[in-house]
Amino acid sequence: MSYLDILHQYWGYPDFRGIQKDIIESIGSGKDTLGLMPTGGGKSITFQVPALAQEGVCLVITPLIALMKDQVDHLRQQGITAAAIYSGMRHDDIVSTLDNCSFGGIKLLYISxxxxxxxxxxxxxxxxxxxxxxxxxxxxxxQWGYDFRPSYLQIENIRKLVPDAPILALTATATPDVVDDIQDRLGFKEKNVFRMSFERKNLAYVV
Known part of the structure; x- marks a missing residue:
């Protein structure tokens, strides 16, 4: 099934917008990819669509537990197998979720x-x-970012455990220094950045 077919079937949109398709094709071809997209620019589509097109589990690392739970609920309502692991969960629930991933029962695993x-x-x-x-x-x-989290430094160790899995990094805010730093710290094999315009035509400044 093509990326567009997946978009039609699960989300009902007629086509991709902005740089969504470019990012999806980049990560789908196995390239480490950084996408700069404003909030509301449709970031989730850029990993959910290729996750459904490929074998295995897409690992989604996010610090926002409320967003994690919300996206898992929405995906399940669409018939997509998704799960989340976050602080405060019972040990047995974490084990059963990870075992489910091993047996191919999960397409997207959100984890803090x-x-x-x-x-x-x-x-x-x-x-x-x-x-x-x-x-x-x-x-x-x-460390140049406004919201540095030391736990994010663990991600490079995860890469060593699954060296064949490319990385899709997404953010709404990044200076040129942060753009370079993200790619270095995540061990990008080569620089690969897609930028979406942050212009909001529906907003105006009136003085």
């Missing part, structure tokens, strides 16, 4: 950055086929 450093996750990850890794709010990995 604090959980990826755990021994349990890293042990189970060795038995999971990962299609690619999505890093949402990717500016959090940069």
């Amino acid at each position: 950055p604090e959980r990826i450093g755990s021994d349990l996750f890293q042990t189970k990850l060795r038995h999971i086929k990962v299609s690619f890794i999505t890093v949402d709010e990717a500016h959090c990995i940069s």
